[in-house]
Every structure is written in C-alpha cells, then in structure tokens.
Amino acid sequence: xxxxxxxxxxxxxxxxxxxxxxxxxxxxxxxxxxxxxxxxxxxxxxxxxxxxxxxxxxxxxxxxxxxxxxxxxxxxxxxxxxxxxxxxxxxxxxxxxxxxxxxxxxxxxxxxxxxxxxxxxxxxxxxxxxxxxxxxxxxxxxxxxxxxxxxxxxxxxxxxxxxxxxxxxxxxxxxxxxxxxxxxxxxxxxxxxxxxxxxxxxxxxxxxxxxxxxxxxxxxxxxxxxxxxxxxxxxxxxxxxxxxxxxxxxxxxxxxxxxxxxxxxxxxxxxxxxxxxxxxxxxxxxxxxxxxxxxxxxxxxxxxxxxxxxxxxxxxxxxxxxxxxxxxxxxxxxxxxxxxxxxxxxxxxxxxxxxxxxxxxxxxxxxxxxxxxxxxxxxxxxxxxxxxxxxxxxxxxxxxxxxxxxxxxxxxxxxxxxxxxxxxxxxxxxxxxxxxxxxxxxxxxxxxxxxxxxxxxxxxxxxxxxxx
Amino acid sequence: xxxxxxxxxxxxxxxxxxxxxxxxxxxxxxxxxxxxxxxxxxxxxxxxxxxxxxxxxxxxxxxxxxxxxxxxxxxxxxxxxxxxxxxxxxxxxxxxxxxxxxxxxxxxxxxxxxxxxxxxxxxxxxxxxxxxxxxxxxxxxxxxxxxxxxxxxxxxxxxxxxxxxxxxxxxxxxxxxxxxxxxxxxxxxxxxxxxxxxxxxxxxxxxxxxxxxxxxxxxxxxxxxxxxxxxxxxxxxxxxxxxxxxxxxxxxxxxxxxxxxxxxxxxxxxxxxxxxxxxxxxxxxxxxxxxxxxxxxxxxxxxxxxxxxxxxxxxxxxxxxxxxxxxxxxxxxxxxxxxxxxxxxxxxxxxxxxxxxxxxxxxxxxxx
Numbered sequence: 001x002x003x004x005x006x007x008x009x010x011x012x013x014x015x016x017x018x019x020x021x022x023x024x025x026x027x028x029x030x031x032x033x034x035x036x037x038x039x040x041x042x043x044x045x046x047x048x049x050x051x052x053x054x055x056x057x058x059x060x061x062x063x064x065x066x067x068x069x070x071x072x073x074x075x076x077x078x079x080x081x082x083x084x085x086x087x088x089x090x091x092x093x094x095x096x097x098x099x100x101x102x103x104x105x106x107x108x109x110x111x112x113x114x115x116x117x118x119x120x121x122x123x124x125x126x127x128x129x130x131x132x133x134x135x136x137x138x139x140x141x142x143x144x145x146x147x148x149x150x151x152x153x154x155x156x157x158x159x160x161x162x163x164x165x166x167x168x169x170x171x172x173x174x175x176x177x178x179x180x181x182x183x184x185x186x187x188x189x190x191x192x193x194x195x196x197x198x199x200x201x202x203x204x205x206x207x208x209x210x211x212x213x214x215x216x217x218x219x220x221x222x223x224x225x226x227x228x229x230x231x232x233x234x235x236x237x238x239x240x241x242x243x244x245x246x247x248x249x250x251x252x253x254x255x256x257x258x259x260x261x262x263x264x265x266x267x268x269x270x271x272x273x274x275x276x277x278x279x280x281x282x283x284x285x286x287x288x289x290x291x292x293x294x295x296x297x298x299x300x301x302x303x304x305x306x307x308x309x310x311x312x313x314x315x316x317x318x319x320x321x322x323x324x325x326x327x328x329x330x331x332x333x334x335x336x337x338x339x340x341x342x343x344x345x346x347x348x349x350x351x352x353x354x355x356x357x358x359x360x361x362x363x364x365x366x367x368x369x370x371x372x373x374x375x376x377x378x379x380x381x382x383x384x385x386x387x388x389x390x391x392x393x394x395x396x397x398x399x400x401x402x403x404x405x406x407x408x409x410x411x412x413x414x415x416x417x418x419x420x421x422x423x424x425x426x427x428x429x430x431x432x433x434x435x436x437x438x439x440x441x442x443x444x445x446x447x448x449x450x451x452x453x454x455x456x457x458x459x460x461x462x463x464x465x466x467x468x
Numbered sequence: 469x470x471x472x473x474x475x476x477x478x479x480x481x482x483x484x485x486x487x488x489x490x491x492x493x494x495x496x497x498x499x500x501x502x503x504x505x506x507x508x509x510x511x512x513x514x515x516x517x518x519x520x521x522x523x524x525x526x527x528x529x530x531x532x533x534x535x536x537x538x539x540x541x542x543x544x545x546x547x548x549x550x551x552x553x554x555x556x557x558x559x560x561x562x563x564x565x566x567x568x569x570x571x572x573x574x575x576x577x578x579x580x581x582x583x584x585x586x587x588x589x590x591x592x593x594x595x596x597x598x599x600x601x602x603x604x605x606x607x608x609x610x611x612x613x614x615x616x617x618x619x620x621x622x623x624x625x626x627x628x629x630x631x632x633x634x635x636x637x638x639x640x641x642x643x644x645x646x647x648x649x650x651x652x653x654x655x656x657x658x659x660x661x662x663x664x665x666x667x668x669x670x671x672x673x674x675x676x677x678x679x680x681x682x683x684x685x686x687x688x689x690x691x692x693x694x695x696x697x698x699x700x701x702x703x704x705x706x707x708x709x710x711x712x713x714x715x716x717x718x719x720x721x722x723x724x725x726x727x728x729x730x731x732x733x734x735x736x737x738x739x740x741x742x743x744x745x746x747x748x749x750x751x752x753x754x755x756x757x758x759x760x761x762x763x764x765x766x767x768x769x770x771x772x773x774x775x776x777x778x779x780x781x782x783x784x785x786x787x788x789x790x791x792x793x794x795x796x797x798x799x800x801x802x803x804x805x806x807x808x809x810x811x812x813x814x815x816x817x818x819x820x821x822x823x824x825x826x827x828x829x830x831x832x833x834x835x836x
Binding site for chain 2: 177179208209210211213214218220221222227228230232235236237238239240241242243244245246247249250256268269271272273275276279280431434435436437438441442443
C-alpha cells in the first residue's frame with residue numbers, strides 16, 4: 001500500500017503507526033514519559049490551527065492525490081477516504097491474541113517496578129494522597145455502619161477503589177469539571193469537601209448543599225466543580241462531552257472528566273458520548289472503573305470485548321489500560337491524559353482495572369453471587385492502600401505513628417460530623433418548592449400557601465420536625 | 469475567526485462552491501425595510517430571525533441538531549446560520565438524539581446556551597431521559613447549583629401524510645413535568661417572541677413548533693420585528709374577543725378555531741378564541757376569566773385525548789369556575805389511535821373546523 005502514495009503521505013502514515021505503538025510499550029528506563037506525537041509539516045499546511053490534526057490532514061492529503069484511473073492501483077476510493085483492498089477473504093478476529101497490557105508502576109507489594117515510567121510526585125502530594133485514601137476508607141466504613149444502625153437510609157462504599165478516586169483527583173486541576181457516576185466521593189474529598197459536608201448530605205439536613213433533595217451519596221458542589229451525582233447510569237457521559245465542548249469554546253485550560261463503571265459502558269449514552277467526543281474533538285477524559293461487577297452482573301455477562309479499553313479505538317479515541325489499584329500508575333495516566341486532552345483537544349479513554357470490594361450498596365449482599373474468599377483476597381492481596389503505603393514509607397515520608405495518628409484523628413472527626421449532622425434541623429418547607437424553576441411560578445407559590453394553611457389547620461397530621 | 473472558519477470548512481471538503489450557500493434572505497430583508505403599510509412574515513422566517521438575533525446578541529447561544537448546518541436545516545429554520553456563525557456555533561450532529569441531547573445539556577451545565585433541534589419531537593423520545601432527568605430536574609436536585617438554560621425545539625404534532633411515528637403531539641407529555649417550560653407558538657409574532665424568550669430563559673424550555681405552520685404568513689408589527697422583542701412566558705393571548713363561548717387551544721388549532729369562530733359568528737354565536745402560547749406554565753387566570761365571562765368552554769388539541777392538555781384545562785375550569793359554567797365543558801382531541809397514513813383517514817383522525825363549530829353549538833344548546 002505505502003508504495004503507491006506520495007512520500008509525504010507515507011511519512012504521515014508511518015508517523016501515525018509509530019505514534020500508536022509508542023503508547024503501549026515503554027522502551028526506556030527514564031521516569032518521565034515521552035510523547036511520540038507527529039510534529040512538523042503536518043501541522044502547518046492545511047489547518048491554520050496549530051494543534052495537531054493529523055487525521056484530518058491525512059484525509060486531505062490522500063484526496064489531493066486525485067482519482068487514479070490506474071487499474072493496477074491497490075487502493076479504492078470510498079466516502080471516508082482511500083482504502084487498500086485485498087483478494088483474500090479475511091475477517092478481523094473478534095479479539096486480539098493478547099489482551100491489552102495494563103500499565104502499572106508498583107507491584108503487588110508496593111515495590112516500584114524496574115523500568116517503570118511515571119510522573120513523579122512530591123512528598124506533599126504523596127502524603128496527601130495516602131491520607132485521603134485512608135480518610136475515604138474510614139469515612140465509608142463509618143457511614144456504612146451508620147446505615148446498618150438505621151441512622152442513614154442508604155449508603156454506597158468505594159472500598160477497593162480508593163486509588164482511582166484519590167490519585168485521579170490529585171492529577172487534575174481544580175478547574176477541571178467532574179461528572180461522577182456515584183462511586184467517586186474521593187474526588188470531592190481531595191478537593192476539600194469536609195467530612196461534615198459529606199455527613200450533611202447523607203443526613204439531608206438544612207446544611208446539605210442539596211437541600212435534602214437527594215438520597216445519600218448524591219453529592220454535588222458548584223464551587224469544587226463537581227456536578228451533582230445523577231443516579232441514571234452513564235447519562236453523565238454525553239453531558240461531560242457537552243461541557244468539554246463549552247470549555248473548548250471558551251479556550252479554558254481545563255478539561256471535563258467523567259467516571260463510569262464497566263456496567264455503564266453498556267449504555268447507549270456511552271456509545272453516543274465517545275463517538276461524539278471524537279468527532280467534536282472535545283477535551284474530555286472518560287475514566288472507566290472496571291471493578292468486575294455491575295451489582296451482580298460480572299463483566300463476562302456485560303461485554304465480550306477485551307474490557308473497555310479496546311472500545312476506544314473503535315471511536316478513534318486514544319486509550320490506556322491502567323492498574324486502578326496502583327495510585328502512582330493512576331496518577332501518571334490521568335496526568336498525561338489531561339495534558340493531551342487540553343493541548344490537543346481530544347478525548348482520552350482510561351480503563352482502570354480494579355475490584356469492587358464492598359457490596360454494590362447497602363441494599364445489596366454480594367456474598368449471594370460471589371465468594372467471600374474472592375472478596376477477601378482482593379481486600380488483602382491487592383489492597384491499594386497497603387501498596388501505596390509501602391511506597392510512601394520507602395521514601396521515608398510515612399510511619400506507623402503517622403498512621404495511627406491519622407486514623408484516630410479521622411475517627412474522631414467522623415463521629416463528630418455524624419453527631420452534628422444528625423442533630424441539625426431538616427431543610428425548611430419552602431425548599432420543597434424552590435429551585436424547580438429559576439423563579440418560582442404562581443402555581444407553586446399557591447401550592448406552598450395551601451400546604452402551610454393545611455399544616456396550620458391540622459398540625460397533628462404533619463411531622464413535627466419539619467421547620468416551617 | 470473568519471480564517472478559522474474557512475480552514476474548518478475546507479477540512480470538511482467544502483470547495484469554493486460553498487459560496488453559493490450565501491444568498492440574500494430576501495423575505496427577511498424586505499420585512500425589515502420599515503416601509504409604511506403592514507408587513508407579513510412566515511413562521512419559518514420568524515423562527516430563523518429569532519435564532520439569528522439571539523445568537524448575534526449572546527455569544528453563548530449555539531445551535532445543534534441533525535442537518536442544521538450545511539443542509540440549512542431539515543425544514544430550513546436554521547438557514548444561513550452556518551455561514552454567518554461558523555461550524556462551532558451551528559453544529560451538525562451525528563444521528564444520536566440521546567447523544568446530542570445529553571451533550572447539549574452538558575454544555576448548558578457548563579454555561580453555554582444550546583438550542584437543540586429535534587427533526588421532529590417524535591425523535592425526542594430517544595432522548596427523553598436527558599430532557600427529563602438531566603435537564604428538567606437538575607436545578608431542583610442540585611438545589612440551585614446547576615441550572616440548564618437550554619431550548620429543545622422542533623416540529624410537533626401531525627404534519628401531512630407522515631404516519632404514526634411522525635405525527636404524535638408531545639405537549640401533554642412534556643407539560644406534565646415540573647422543571648420544564650413548554651411553549652407552543654401559532655403566529656409569526658408568537659414564534660419570534662416566544663423563541664426569543666425561551667432562549668433567554670434560564671430554565672429548560674421545550675418549544676413545540678408545527679411543520680404545517682412554517683410556510684404560513686402572518687402580519688407582523690414593527691414592535692415584533694425589533695431585536696429586543698420578547699413575549700412573556702406563561703401568558704395566553706386572546707386572539708378574538710367574544711361573549712358566548714370560550715374556545716381554548718394552541719398551535720395549528722388556533723387557526724382552525726378562528727375559522728370556526730367566523731362560521732359561528734354567521735350563526736349569531738360570538739366565540740372568544742384563546743391562544744395558549746404557553747402550555748406550562750398554563751395561563752389559568754386568562755382561561756378562567758374568559759369562562760367566567762362566557763360561561764361555556766370548548767378546548768381543542770391535536771394530540772391523543774386521554775391525559776391531554778385539554779383534560780388539564782377542563783379540570784382547572786371545573787375546579788375554579790364551576791358555578792359560572794352553563795354547560796358541560798367540551799373537549800376535542802385527536803382520535804385515540806396511532807395516526808393513520810391514508811389522507812382520508814388522517815383527516816378523520818384530527819379535529820377539523822366543523823368539529824369545533826359543532827362543539828361550540830353543543831355548548832350553546834344549539835346542537836347535539
């Protein structure tokens with residue numbers, strides 16, 4: 001095929017091939033990642049936009065060759081560009097012989113792998129990352145227990161996924177807008193959401209930023225750029241693409257980041273969002289937490305592809321598979337992905353392999369569909385906290401004493417937060433009617449008046465703890 | 469921005485022939501000449517000019533949908549906008565209503581003001597989760613932290629000979645959801661004023677147009693041609709004053725009601741015709757004030773009868789003006805069947821002027 005194209009086109013193709021290979025096999029010992037991106041003549045000729053758009057320029061270059069009448073040409077013209085033909089009947093296999101390799105930096109015991117490439121983290125960041133992972137785990141533990149005691153109506157933990165939560169947040173900037181699914185409270189935690197604020201939402205009291213409108217764990221924070229959790233699965237994916245488009249149009253140095261699970265990748269919105277993001281050239285990170293389970297559905301019943309990472313190529317999206325329980329690998333992958341997304345206006349797909357150690361939620365008992373041994377193994381042998389702790393300690397940045405100090409501090413804070421949240425008043429009655437629209441319309445103002453009148457006339461029929 | 473636009477256009481393979489896209493929008497130009505005498509404008513031009521002016525006034529407004537750009541719009545409502553504002557503000561989407569609606573809502577979350585076009589509202593069903601769960605409820609669920617200044621627009625209801633999957637009226641479905649505003653223009657002035665109001669509104673708005681009205685011309689005032697013109701959302705218009713019976717309707721049926729009123733006038737019945745303009749919020753005051761004046765109500769809609777817009781109007785009147793009624797409320801709706809294709813059957817499945825006349829006469833005890 002290459003012999004029939006002009007040499008400049010040939011070099012474009014080779015650049016693309018070289019680029020594609022460059023990301024799956026690190027070939028040097030340096031700790032800093034190198035970018036194998038095509039530069040130079042590709043970028044200046046057709047597009048005044050300095051950002052590399054090699055796919056578009058390749059199409060243009062090929063179409064400028066002109067139509068060949070040459071019957072010896074091995075290439076055919078179709079909408080979409082020229083394509084080589086082959087006389088052999090050959091179906092592309094449903095899967096590669098080898099699965100896409102998984103990027104990791106630390107081994108199971110937390111030792112740094114030789115030849116590992118990663119973005120270095122400072123002591124400050126590493127200690128904050130580890131501390132937040134511990135905080136997240138403890139917060140989940142204590143809220144879960146509170147639900148079991150009947151003090152909360154519902155809770156969903158992120159056990160086993162602490163590294164995904166915290167390390168990805170650490171690699172982003174506060175201006176990056178987050179579109180979560182519901183198992184990513186760690187991102188909020190990293191950005192400064194306090195334990196009290198988490199508790200307020202879970203108890204739905206008047207200090208809850210959500211004004212008591214949502215179930216527990218449906219957090220949202222305008223000022224921390226974290227869009228309120230919406231329970232519908234994968235609907236946040238196209239929303240993130242739209243937000244990314246807005247960021248691109250405003251030329252902000254920020255991207256949109258959206259999280260979803262292995263189950264979420266089956267939704268139609270996943271397809272629409274990835275396809276669209278590629279066409280729109282939107283700066284968005286799609287981070288899939290492939291934790292093996294969608295409630296009781298294992299991934300073998302969810303899809304037959306090699307996980308989620310291979311789907312990126314189908315949409316023309318650069319993708320990477322990462323060990324989601326390796327905090328350093330997550331940090332590096334998200335850091336690099338963010339750079340590419342913003343600099344080149346492109347979506348990136350990150351599949352973080354992990355395991356959902358906890359139940360789907362407090363409404364689920366996962367021992368009914370998986371063995372307790374399996375859960376226990378993942379909790380012990382592949383625990384993201386212990387792996388990262390080993391690495392942080394090996395740098396002399398952490399100790400047993402620091403650990404116990406942190407844990408007792410958090411336990412105290414958590415119990416206090418719950419105590420206060422439980423005692424705080426519930427939201428006022430007028431919040432039942434506010435925010436339906438920007439300005440309450442007449443019919444809602446009337447309805448509120450009617451409710452207040454009814455409560456006044458029949459106080460015994462209404463709960464006494466709703467402040468009026 | 470001009471070079472960038474040309475660069476992008478060239479990458480899309482538009483050659484110099486693209487210049488042929490630029491044509492004088494003669495109807496609109498003449499409508500703006502401010503000459504003496506009454507002007508007329510088609511609903512299509514009214515919508516086009518409204519979008520154009522709002523895009524010009526606010527750089528955050530952008531249009532997205534299938535065929536809105538290069539094709540100039542499936543019904544030519546967005547004609548000329550691509551060449552004026554460029555492909556980043558007039559965005560041709562892949563065929564995925566769920567996709568582009570979700571993306572539009574996401575863009576609105578982040579501060580842009582999308583105008584999302586559905587080729588017809590029948591196709592909005594593929595995106596309805598995003599309209600309801602991602603747009604309508606967001607301001608409430610986020611406690612005011614996320615507002616969604618988005619407009620969903622497109623033709624709604626029956627056209628001519630397009631069959632069941634292209635003829636449904638969605639006014640009742642969308643108007644039942646708190647958090648949405650639902651508008652249905654009739655005349656060119658309605659189209660201009662309401663679309664401008666919708667684009668400026670901070671809440672999600674469902675804007676139900678009608679394909680058969682696009683080509684119809686209406687007289688339009690100087691005031692309505694001004695770029696700051698805007699109609700209030702939630703106010704109905706009394707198209708024709710009367711004293712014997714109130715006919716309440718919206719969209720295309722307003723035209724039928726006006727014709728029915730003419731026929732009724734010949735028989736000595738003075739009908740008051742109310743053009744709802746806004747389905748949610750429903751202008752209950754205007755409706756009830758009119759019924760208290762005439763004591764009789766006839767409501768008309770194209771959509772299916774059960775749980776329709778007319779049902780809500782009747783309930784409102786019975787609840788609030790019961791003692792003023794001199795006759796049972798009359799409700800005319802489309803037939804309770806998926807829209808048939810054959811022209812004769814389609815005509816029978818939709819309300820006609822005669823149906824409105826008969827219902828008004830029944831309310832006035834003149835007929836069975």
